[in-house]
Amino acid sequence: MNRLKTNFVGLDLKNPIMTASGCFGFGLEYKDYFDPNELGAVVVKGLTLEPRDGNSGTRIAETPGGMLNSVGLENPGIDHFENVITKEIDGKITSPIITNINGRTIEEYVEIAKRVESIEAVKAIELNISCPNVKDGGMAFGARPEVAGAVTKAVKEVTTKPVIVKLSPNVTDIVAIAKIVEENGADAVALINTLLGMSIDIKKKKPVLGNIFGGLSGPAVKPVALRMIYQVSQAVKIPVLGMGGISSVNDAIEFLMAGASAISLGTGIFMNPILPLEIKEGLEKYCIENNIDNISEIVGAAHPNK
Amino acid sequence: MNRLKTNFVGLDLKNPIMTASGCFGFGLEYKDYFDPNELGAVVVKGLTLEPRDGNSGTRIAETPGGMLNSVGLENPGIDHFENVITKEIDGKITSPIITNINGRTIEEYVEIAKRVESIEAVKAIELNISCPNVKDGGMAFGARPEVAGAVTKAVKEVTTKPVIVKLSPNVTDIVAIAKIVEENGADAVALINTLLGMSIDIKKKKPVLGNIFGGLSGPAVKPVALRMIYQVSQAVKIPVLGMGGISSVNDAIEFLMAGASAISLGTGIFMNPILPLEIKEGLEKYCIENNIDNISEIVGAAHPNK
Amino acid sequence: MFLEDGVIIENKNMGDNYYLMKVKAVKSAVAAKAGQFYMIKCHNGIRILGRPISIHYADQENHMLEFYYEVIGEGTKEFTNYKIGEEIRLQGPLGTGFDTELKGKKILVVGGGMGMAPLKYLVESVKNKNTVTIIAAGRDVGAVRIADNYHFPKEDIVFATDDGTVGLKGNAVDAMKELLSKEKYDIVYTCGPHKMMEAVARVASEHNMRCQISLEEKMACGVKACVGCSIKTKEGMKRVCADGPVFEAEVIVDVNPKENTGCSCGK
Amino acid sequence: MFLEDGVIIENKNMGDNYYLMKVKAVKSAVAAKAGQFYMIKCHNGIRILGRPISIHYADQENHMLEFYYEVIGEGTKEFTNYKIGEEIRLQGPLGTGFDTELKGKKILVVGGGMGMAPLKYLVESVKNKNTVTIIAAGRDVGAVRIADNYHFPKEDIVFATDDGTVGLKGNAVDAMKELLSKEKYDIVYTCGPHKMMEAVARVASEHNMRCQISLEEKMACGVKACVGCSIKTKEGMKRVCADGPVFEAEVIVDVNPKENTGCSCGK
Numbered sequence A, B: 001m002n003r004l005k006t007n008f009v010g011l012d013l014k015n016p017i018m019t020a021s022g023c024f025g026f027g028l029e030y031k032d033y034f035d036p037n038e039l040g041a042v043v044v045k046g047l048t049l050e051p052r053d054g055n056s057g058t059r060i061a062e063t064p065g066g067m068l069n070s071v072g073l074e075n076p077g078i079d080h081f082e083n084v085i086t087k088e089i090d091g092k093i094t095s096p097i098i099t100n101i102n103g104r105t106i107e108e109y110v111e112i113a114k115r116v117e118s119i120e121a122v123k124a125i126e127l128n129i130s131c132p133n134v135k136d137g138g139m140a141f142g143a144r145p146e147v148a149g150a151v152t153k154a155v156k157e158v159t160t161k162p163v164i165v166k167l168s169p170n171v172t173d174i175v176a177i178a179k180i181v182e183e184n185g186a187d188a189v190a191l192i193n194t195l196l197g198m199s200i201d202i203k204k205k206k207p208v209l210g211n212i213f214g215g216l217s218g219p220a221v222k223p224v225a226l227r228m229i230y231q232v233s234q235a236v237k238i239p240v241l242g243m244g245g246i247s248s249v250n251d252a253i254e255f256l257m258a259g260a261s262a263i264s265l266g267t268g269i270f271m272n273p274i275l276p277l278e279i280k281e282g283l284e285k286y287c288i289e290n291n292i293d294n295i296s297e298i299v300g301a302a303h304p305n306k
Numbered sequence C, D: 001m002f003l004e005d006g007v008i009i010e011n012k013n014m015g016d017n018y019y020l021m022k023v024k025a026v027k028s029a030v031a032a033k034a035g036q037f038y039m040i041k042c043h044n045g046i047r048i049l050g051r052p053i054s055i056h057y058a059d060q061e062n063h064m065l066e067f068y069y070e071v072i073g074e075g076t077k078e079f080t081n082y083k084i085g086e087e088i089r090l091q092g093p094l095g096t097g098f099d100t101e102l103k104g105k106k107i108l109v110v111g112g113g114m115g116m117a118p119l120k121y122l123v124e125s126v127k128n129k130n131t132v133t134i135i136a137a138g139r140d141v142g143a144v145r146i147a148d149n150y151h152f153p154k155e156d157i158v159f160a161t162d163d164g165t166v167g168l169k170g171n172a173v174d175a176m177k178e179l180l181s182k183e184k185y186d187i188v189y190t191c192g193p194h195k196m197m198e199a200v201a202r203v204a205s206e207h208n209m210r211c212q213i214s215l216e217e218k219m220a221c222g223v224k225a226c227v228g229c230s231i232k233t234k235e236g237m238k239r240v241c242a243d244g245p246v247f248e249a250e251v252i253v254d255v256n257p258k259e260n261t262g263c264s265c266g267k
């Protein structure tokens, strides 16, 4: 009996454990530490239409119990992904591949979604709406409900693949945004992306990151992630992919109980490259010890009605 | 030469080090560890018109590099503060006292501000707008610019004491809120209050806190606090009182360089009861070693124009 | 109240998940009073709050403090790795302990499991001027093994275990009732699972005995600065860290029992 | 690449802020190649990222690795407290090291300060089949003391210090130019402050010599999964953790010098 078997947005997964976009390259980078096919799904680095060099200067800063990154979506572009990377991973990664897609305008999102549509290996799309919307004065797509709804709708119209909309936590009301992307056809929501933060080099009297600001991730953000997942999972009917600081089996259980149907591991893998395996084994053990036939039974267990 | 002497909202302070509301009781609780008169100012526990018992159930949860609290504004009420507490601390605390005030409606804020106006010992008001606004469907006063502006204006109209408006970080655009409270007469802004978070007890399958959600504070939130202080201090002309995770001398310097004219210590005091003294001595040493006549010279040093 | 860096001179497993830590700490050992506690700082900075641990025993002459602790989560697990010679930062002594200013009284001490930790020093503080009877209750023999560490004739301790592996098969209240059927006591001190203490307090009240109980709450500051540990009592809100952890049972028990403001002790 | 728990067998101060740590780690000692590095996990969980530290020396027979480190911040400060017998988690060996597949060449090795750390094992890996000359440069005598730990006759090492406390009074490039005025070399390996390496690379290029340089960047994953350590090169974006840390100087130097994408090494 596989107690971890999970169906998420129509995909049959061995388990509810995925990788967080941007923390697992394109799937093979950690293969010396564990077999990526042990994962429920592999979410790859955020892609854009054109290749991007990302931000200049220092891009990583450690913070207490967390880290900041300002890689700025460095990626080889959708062409390279389609023509080179999918070939490199072909046969080597049999777990479903999910691409994380990004644009500067709704048109760019639509364009890249169309490109992904024809890539067989890709089983679902994670729509990252945390990026600044250049047409909207640089405020993130995910910051305004109408805009979040519009981009979701536009992408849904051009793809048959399930669309998981990845929400930014840097908002006053994440529930409102989750609801509107649900209304506009999202198959699931993923949360949380990074919290906007910064760090200062007191010797140089300058921000540590070349880009000044960066995204905060890791254990430090866990309580915020759990709160948002708990709120959103009660407000929408679509499933939630939970992430933000998971670094142990107990953390994973907390996220499931908060209402995440599946989880993504990011910074936790940097801290411990075999974390996905440890969580997989830990969840199995938890099910056996607690007489649980399937891990999905604990999803949302901490909700008030349970 | 006192290199730490600072003027903040018209108050002459020995140094820019204050306590964070709710983390230092009413000023004498830590007196066995250090003399509270070593502080630039003492910000006392949030007060309401009526005494409040606060939230029931567990109110404290530790999180990675941080903590959650849901004390729910337990406080003895303004009467008790005026009639009993000000007498208890009279003569014992000579550093300026700043009261943190809270209401459920604008009227309540006005009422309590009027009461504070007549209390001689209180040298300034910290207006906490992170509480839910009962008349506005429970969304925090600090979450909507118009409301934040309105409460600031109403309080300013009934007091002659400087008003420091304390902002909630749980918003999409903290700069917009800072600007509107500035326009409405705030003498300074204080940030950040706690990030809304939660924690789950996986054995009980329930939220750890009786109130489900709580406020995240401590080192974990430092990067978010620094980012917001950096943004706000460049956008407004009034001074910024910075806080959120300060637990070392270097942290204090980071906050000053980010643009805070003064700093408050909260959770860091729980971690190390003599932190305020260590920071005071550390800042003095920093000034001497770096040939700085007054610590205010480094305020905003990390800003781009510097 | 102060901060002191103590030096660990012993830190050993006492069976199951129980550990005894002996610390050399001059000021702390002298200042400690029965029922008070120290906040012990974890070395791992990811855990920012001190762990409240009761004074198990204080040897004022040799400047030594004993802590008896159970591994519950990551913090107490971390404690088990501390080596002899390592320093730990103590904040304390904190709180209001037991009333030990008694003379010529018949005292009944009822401990349940880890609740027996603070009672060793209580017994030391009152046994010379009073007559003391001790009930040591727990799940099984492991849970009451802490009594071996008391400076008290083991044969004079009344044991009660749920599984009967040692002493009476039954709980603390069963043992208490049995004693009360034969003897009268002036005061009961109790520490253990909240439900046990409530039951003990009720029996005490039925017998018109004064009863002091020791509570647990999650704490951040330990000095009544954060009101995180506040509980509702008959005398209004009280801070477990400062007004307690020891309270007169009558101000605590039966306060709004539907509201979960009593005690976080989930045992 | 793998994870291994090594056991510390030595961890001593080498003067100033410099430390030498010897670790017993079977797989790691055997797998290590000159110029590669390990990410060392801090014990204090508040520091979540591994610290990249070069392989100073690997004794394959005795399964021992040497790390030579300087205290920079809290992480390396923490390292100094690790005791003999304590375990440390190593992730590695990571990255692309120096080209050590040379035979019969005249090799010039130019190290500056802590940049000399990876060069010990480089020298060990090439000295038998080639002729090696070493320049050890640094601020003062303390900064070049690391050379004492090389398995190389000290009198054959050319020292250069800014303050002249040992060897030539001058920098690495001064020493290099002096050597080049007398001799020809086939290849230069260099590691040290970025400005020094750039200057060394320029001189090498003027003399038509191949030059390998070893870069530093802040890292999160160490395995090219996060692109945090990416830098712009003449061959496009490269990851210092995997494509480097050792690069041919020509692909790095003079790339868009106005953009701060080169190297975080602020020394």
Ligand SMILES: Cc1cc2nc3c(=O)[nH]c(=O)nc-3n(C[C@H](O)[C@H](O)[C@H](O)COP(=O)(O)OP(=O)(O)OC[C@H]3O[C@@H](n4cnc5c(N)ncnc54)[C@H](O)[C@@H]3O)c2cc1C
Residues within 6 Å of the ligand: B061, B062, C037, C049, C050, C051, C052, C053, C054, C055, C067, C068, C069, C070, C071, C072, C073, C074, C075, C076, C077, C114, C117, C118, C215, C216, C217, C218, C219, C245, C264, C265
């Ligand atoms: C006044 C007082 C005296 C105590 N004396 C003893 C003693 O002598 N021996 C002993 O073994 N235990 C004692 N405890 C309980 C002890 O404090 C907890 O077991 C310990 O804090 C658990 O820490 P952890 O990191 O292992 O557990 P975790 O559950 O990982 O801790 C998470 C957080 O919750 C807090 N916490 C968890 N359980 C409790 C609890 N029961 N009470 C208060 N805070 C808790 C921790 O301090 C920490 O902040 C006492 C508690 C109080 C309030």
Ligand SMILES: Cc1cc2nc3c(=O)[nH]c(=O)nc-3n(C[C@H](O)[C@H](O)[C@H](O)COP(=O)(O)OP(=O)(O)OC[C@H]3O[C@@H](n4cnc5c(N)ncnc54)[C@H](O)[C@@H]3O)c2cc1C
Residues within 6 Å of the ligand: A061, A062, D037, D049, D050, D051, D052, D053, D054, D055, D067, D068, D069, D070, D071, D072, D073, D074, D075, D076, D077, D114, D117, D118, D215, D216, D217, D218, D219, D245, D264, D265
């Ligand atoms: C490939 C490589 C090999 C290295 N080899 C050695 C060596 O053999 N000996 C040695 O003493 N040092 C070496 N360093 C530098 C060493 O990694 C840093 O000095 C160390 O990480 C500082 O950690 P800290 O916690 O003391 O400092 P902090 O400044 O507190 O560290 C904060 C964060 O920045 C990172 N960081 C700080 N400085 C550097 C740096 N120069 N390079 C990369 N990350 C940095 C830390 O890893 C940490 O994530 C090497 C760096 C790299 C990239």
Ligand SMILES: Cc1cc2nc3c(=O)[nH]c(=O)nc-3n(C[C@H](O)[C@H](O)[C@H](O)COP(=O)(O)O)c2cc1C
Residues within 6 Å of the ligand: A020, A021, A022, A023, A045, A046, A047, A069, A071, A073, A100, A128, A166, A192, A193, A194, A215, A216, A217, A218, A219, A221, A243, A244, A245, A246, A264, A265, A266, A267, A268, D220, D226, D227, D228
């Ligand atoms: C180095 C790094 C790169 C990231 N890149 C992306 C990205 O390209 N697209 C995206 O949606 N999220 C990206 N993220 C966010 C993560 O996918 C994840 O949402 C966040 O880090 C919180 O999870 P964690 O704490 O487990 O890392 C990135 C995070 C990190 C640390």
Ligand SMILES: Cc1cc2nc3c(=O)[nH]c(=O)nc-3n(C[C@H](O)[C@H](O)[C@H](O)COP(=O)(O)O)c2cc1C
Residues within 6 Å of the ligand: B020, B021, B022, B023, B045, B046, B047, B069, B071, B073, B100, B128, B166, B192, B193, B194, B215, B216, B217, B218, B219, B221, B243, B244, B245, B246, B264, B265, B266, B267, B268, C220, C226, C227, C228
């Ligand atoms: C236990 C506790 C109680 C608090 N009570 C108040 C309060 O009454 N009013 C208020 O404005 N902020 C309150 N705060 C927020 C702090 O003043 C501060 O803004 C926040 O904790 C961030 O700073 P820190 O990380 O240094 O603690 C409280 C924080 C804590 C931890």
Ligand code: FES
Residues within 6 Å of the ligand: C218, C219, C220, C221, C222, C223, C224, C225, C226, C227, C228, C229, C230, C239, C240, C241, C242
């Ligand atoms: S722990 Fe802060 S008031 Fe008791």
Ligand code: FES
Residues within 6 Å of the ligand: D218, D219, D220, D221, D222, D223, D224, D225, D226, D227, D228, D229, D230, D239, D240, D241, D242
């Ligand atoms: S450190 Fe992650 S790609 Fe190099």
